[in-house]
Amino acid sequence: MSRCSSWRFVAGAGHDSSHRPGGCRTCWVPCRERVEPGREQCDGCLAALVMHPEAEIRLTLAESTGVDRASLETLATDLDLRVSLAAQRALDDLDPEVTSDEDVFDAAKPALPFSAPTAETDWLTEETDR
Ligand SMILES: [Zn+2]
Numbered sequence: 001m002s003r004c005s006s007w008r009f010v011a012g013a014g015h016d017s018s019h020r021p022g023g024c025r026t027c028w029v030p031c032r033e034r035v036e037p038g039r040e041q042c043d044g045c046l047a048a049l050v051m052h053p054e055a056e057i058r059l060t061l062a063e064s065t066g067v068d069r070a071s072l073e074t075l076a077t078d079l080d081l082r083v084s085l086a087a088q089r090a091l092d093d094l095d096p097e098v099t100s101d102e103d104v105f106d107a108a109k110p111a112l113p114f115s116a117p118t119a120e121t122d123w124l125t126e127e128t129d130r
């Protein structure tokens, strides 16, 4: 029987939420929950990491190997762009025949010239011109 090798985030430890897994033994404790053979993390740990308030933690999860598809799909909708892009890349790796890199790029482009310029699209245009 395998056991979960993940650090489990302890909510309400009263510490800064930026403390890293394994770096602080108050915010994070070894889980050791029993998991199916071949899995490294239990569902509870994955759910805790996906919902972690610190974007850096979610980004680390998105860039980890062995994260299941459902968690990656949740992370792909993350409000933090670094997290959602990393999760999208990981999902692409799960489906090597589907190359959605271009889709992601297209989605990031402003909808000009078909929409009236706003402060946001002006900013995006500047970024792409640079
Ligand atoms: Zn801590």
Ligand SMILES: [Zn+2]
Binding pocket: 004, 005, 006, 008, 031, 032, 033, 041, 042, 043, 044, 045, 046
């Ligand atoms: Zn666990």
